Amino acid sequence: MKEAGKTPGLAVIIVGDNPASRVYVNNKKKTCAEIGMYSEEYALPEETTQDELLELVNTLNKKADIHGILVQLPLPGHIDEKTVLNAILPEKDVDAFHPVNVGKIMIGDFDFLPCTPAGIMELIAESGIELEGKNCVVVGRSNIVGKPMAMLLLHKNATVTICHSKTKNLKEICKTADVLVVAVGRAQMINDEYVKDGAVVIDVGMNRLEDKKLVGDVDFDSVAPHTAAITPVPGGVGPMTIVTLMKNTLTAAKKL
Ligand code: NDP
Numbered sequence: 001m002k003e004a005g006k007t008p009g010l011a012v013i014i015v016g017d018n019p020a021s022r023v024y025v026n027n028k029k030k031t032c033a034e035i036g037m038y039s040e041e042y043a044l045p046e047e048t049t050q051d052e053l054l055e056l057v058n059t060l061n062k063k064a065d066i067h068g069i070l071v072q073l074p075l076p077g078h079i080d081e082k083t084v085l086n087a088i089l090p091e092k093d094v095d096a097f098h099p100v101n102v103g104k105i106m107i108g109d110f111d112f113l114p115c116t117p118a119g120i121m122e123l124i125a126e127s128g129i130e131l132e133g134k135n136c137v138v139v140g141r142s143n144i145v146g147k148p149m150a151m152l153l154l155h156k157n158a159t160v161t162i163c164h165s166k167t168k169n170l171k172e173i174c175k176t177a178d179v180l181v182v183a184v185g186r187a188q189m190i191n192d193e194y195v196k197d198g199a200v201v202i203d204v205g206m207n208r209l210e211d212k213k214l215v216g217d218v219d220f221d222s223v224a225p226h227t228a229a230i231t232p233v234p235g236g237v238g239p240m241t242i243v244t245l246m247k248n249t250l251t252a253a254k255k256l
Helices: 019-035 050-062 081-087 099-107 115-126 146-155 170-175 220-226 237-255
Strands: 009-015 038-044 068-071 135-139 159-163 179-182 200-203
Touching: 009 019, 009 050, 009 237, 019 038, 019 237, 038 050, 050 068, 050 081, 068 237, 099 146, 115 146, 115 200, 115 237, 135 146, 135 170, 146 159, 146 179, 159 170
Parallel strands: 009 038, 009 068, 135 159, 135 179, 179 200
Antiparallel strands: none
């Protein structure tokens, strides 16, 4: 593509100084550089107004050397995330958060897949895990992880159950899972009592303990011995999220 005069380009916007967001943005920039993609970073101060942010998004929508636009979440409280995400051109929406792309995922006819769920699907496929007819339980129903995750599993003919904070008998439901995907944001909440022997466990959670240690939503030490496969934190789902972001940027560059 470079020889043909096109280098895929990703613009990452970060507002404020959330330390976790800073780490994510740095990792994305670093990966772009490693694989030869062009990237631009826009680090805006916390007090940036919504109108200023929307103006930047509009400028990037029109910028020819930028094929993917990513606004790092969360945004400061005075900015409406939905308004900002909806302003990104769907063709450059490499996070797949725009309603047009969300709708396309629902009907199974998509250009981009949301980065974390798609990264998980790739991990599952690469590990040779068959999903057809399997009982899959997804704990968490966020628009970013839980809901699209359930949809992608459904597209692969799994039988999918979605759990959330109001779910009754969570332990019993989790115990039915052949594949258990956990995205709740609660450190080490899922222990061996939630997992049946031989299950596949995907831990999306990223939580900092008081001693700064990074842990998942799954209590890895108690659960791992009983599983057929399990993802660690760090080094499991997180890197796959970035892989998908790069793939989506490449897809966008090919189409634009
Ligand atoms: P959200 O906070 O948006 O959603 C959490 C979900 O978990 C909600 O649906 C909530 O239910 C549910 N939940 C909370 N507590 C319980 C409980 N006790 N029992 C059952 N369900 C519960 O989080 P995200 O989906 O954005 O992220 C989840 C985790 O994944 C976080 O740790 C985040 O840091 C991590 N993450 C990691 C990524 C990666 O690349 N590795 C990418 C994105 C996120 P309800 O809807 O009822 O409130």
